[in-house]
Amino acid sequence: MIIFQDVRKVYGKDKTKKVEALKGINLEVKKGEIFGVIGFSGAGKSTLIRCVNLLERPTSGKVLVNGIDLQSLPKRKLREERKKIGMIFQQFNLLHAKTVFANVAMPLVLQGKPKDEIKKKVMELLRFVGLEDKAHQYPEQLSGGQKQRVGIARALATDPHILLCDEATSALDPDTTRSILRLLKRVRDELGITILMITHEMNVIRDICDKVAVIDGGVIVEQGSVLDVFTDPQTPIAKNFVRTVLNDELPDSVKRLIAEKRDDQEHHIYRLLFKGDATNDPLLSTVAKKFPIDLSVYNGMVTEIQGSPFGNLIVGFNGPKETVDEAIRYIQSQNVTVKEVE
Amino acid sequence: MGTDWTWLGPEIIDSIKETLYMVSVSFLFAVLIGIPLGVILVITRENGILPNRIIFSILNIVINIFRSIPFIILIVAIIPFTRLIVGTAIGTTAAIVPLVIFTAPYIGRLVENSLLEVDQGVIELAQAMGATTWQIIWKFLLPEALGSIILALTIAFIGLVGASAMAGAVGAGGLGDLAITYGYQQFKPLVMLITVVLLVVFVQLIQSLGNVLAKKIRRH
Structure with a gap:
């Protein structure tokens, strides 16, 4: 046009x-x-x-x-x-x-x-x-x-x-x-x-x-x-x-927590970005059931863009590196973007 | 020595008539010339809707020249022209020619200012709507500036009343002439006072009329 x-x-x-x-x-x-x-x-x-x-x-x-x-x-x-x-x-x-x-x-x-x-x-x-x-x-x-x-x-x-x-x-x-x-x-x-x-x-x-x-x-x-x-x-x-x-800036308390956990080999923090339908699925509980790891949500927000939901979660994965990686791959296969927390 | 009212009364009435005639006719012509001048000044300027450096510059200079000549000199200077137009250089009608030439450029400037006050956004809007140059002038520029133009014309009209008093120099008559001839030269302070009061009332009326009209039209 x-x-x-x-x-x-x-x-x-x-x-x-x-x-x-x-x-x-x-x-x-x-x-x-x-x-x-x-x-x-x-x-x-x-x-x-x-x-x-x-x-x-x-x-x-x-x-x-x-x-x-x-x-x-x-x-x-x-x-x-x-x-x-x-x-x-x-x-x-x-x-x-x-x-x-x-x-x-x-x-x-x-x-x-x-x-x-x-x-x-x-x-x-x-x-x-x-x-x-x-x-x-x-x-x-x-x-x-x-x-x-x-x-x-x-x-x-x-x-x-x-x-x-x-x-x-x-x-x-x-x-x-x-x-x-x-x-x-x-x-x-x-x-x-x-x-x-x-x-x-x-x-x-x-x-x-x-x-x-x-x-x-x-x-x-x-x-x-x-x-x-x-x-x-x-x-x-x-x-x-x-x-x-979309304020995805982390609060100071969360930043401090992440910094503390950085040296912990068993703890991995990622940012998960959900778009559209993925927001509706009980993804985290599925992951927790499927993999022998613990999950903790540090920060999160769900908003709407163009009438479709968009979620942004900061999640800590507690467990051995290989298991966590496997869990991450599973999450990615569910149309969720996973990013390192900077 | 008392004032002979039986004689002075009709004289004052005549003077009022002469002033009204001179001022209204010259105002009419000055407006008919002045408003187009103002419009041309606005549309031909550099960022106008029909930029034309040559027309703008010539008009700009000519208007400045006429605006800088004192009226009393203008009357004398254009006598040949006046004679050409109205056939005589003396009398009430003859005074109209210099009054128009004096007032039209002034109105041109005032209207230019009024039109420049119109928000540039309105012009942009008109262009976006696909309006022609003519439509932009008639449907957007002039109507949006009308309140301001009326106030400007009020100022010009009052200036014209003042100038018409000087037209007595070419035997134009009118209230100004009456005040000078009887009030000043023959030392009749009462006549002077009457004419001044009449002029003051006249000017007040015109200004109030202008204000009321402008207020009615202006919506912002």
Whole structure:
């Protein structure tokens, strides 16, 4: 649906003032996906999302949207294509002088649609986002979450294939963020709209994205399914982001305990990572029954990523090395990742 | 020596009419010229929606030149032009030409400022929606800046009232002329006082009207 091919963006003409915002981005967002791009501010993510609807033109490289290279289109065709790409913003960008109704109606008014058609469509959209009773209020009378709902309704007015979310929840509190994310999920599930979002909040990625790309210094340093990146981040920056929502940092008391046991030949400590269905199985008790070893759980946490559970346990295995190794192999065969405790 | 009211009354009424005529007609033309000037200044600037360095620079300099000429000199300097436009360089109608040329660039600047206050995000939104340049100006820029533009126009209007008093120099009449001719030159302090009070009331009314309108339109 959206394909980036070696996209570069350089700001400034002077050699001294040149800033390379994107240094060769390659990524693909598939139809019906919710794809998240995460990075710190200045990493290039807002430039990246603006290259999709050409609010920013790439210096080189291609962006294909639904198979079309928008850069090759004349102005008029580009405007037509832009209507198929909805966009919502961190600061909502509502028109203050217009009512909620008029804000949502705007894209249709620009297209010169007949009044009754506009009215029907706008009321339908306001119902979808749960604001039909606010149609005649002005943006100043709304809360942040309601403003973003108006933004979403407006972005959907032209029945787009794609919705671009530019830090859509960054100005909202956690509760409101969750409700907006639920709404975005409905946008994908019920309307089949592909969503590309940029954010600096890992919880947003965890809650609704299918895929994630981590961007740093204008480069995608890591990408993959959300579950994979969360359970097994490869780069330090991805690890940092994961840590902001899944605190796998061990408490000091546990660290001390592990340090004490380090010299004990009979005691081996591992980190076990469960994904999906593996979380439901009584794995540890099976292991304890199957192998002549003792198990002790030092620390543990189960959370949900993309609606599927994810567990992270620190387990001590007490027993001879060979038996423990055998137990570990068994655990690995059950689709559980085993890692040394660092 | 007392003041002859039977004679002065109609004179004041006439002056009020002249002032209203001069100010309203020149305001109308100044707005019709000034608002497009402001819009062009905003869209042709470097990060505008239709960047054009040449148009922007020329307009910028021309506006600065007109803005720096004192009104009383402008009146005299453009006499040939005034004659060309209205056929005479003297009288109330003749005063309208320099008043427009004085006020339009001022309105251009004020409107430029008002439009620059519009959040860049709104422009981005409009572009993302696939709006044409014309739609961005009419449906986004001007409506979002309208409250601010009304306040700016109020300021310009009041400046225009002040300038119109100086137009007495070309025999334009009006309240300012009345105050100078009778109040100052013939030393009739009461006439001076009346005209000043009238001007003060007029300006107050205009400012209040501007404030009320702007408040009604401004939603933030």
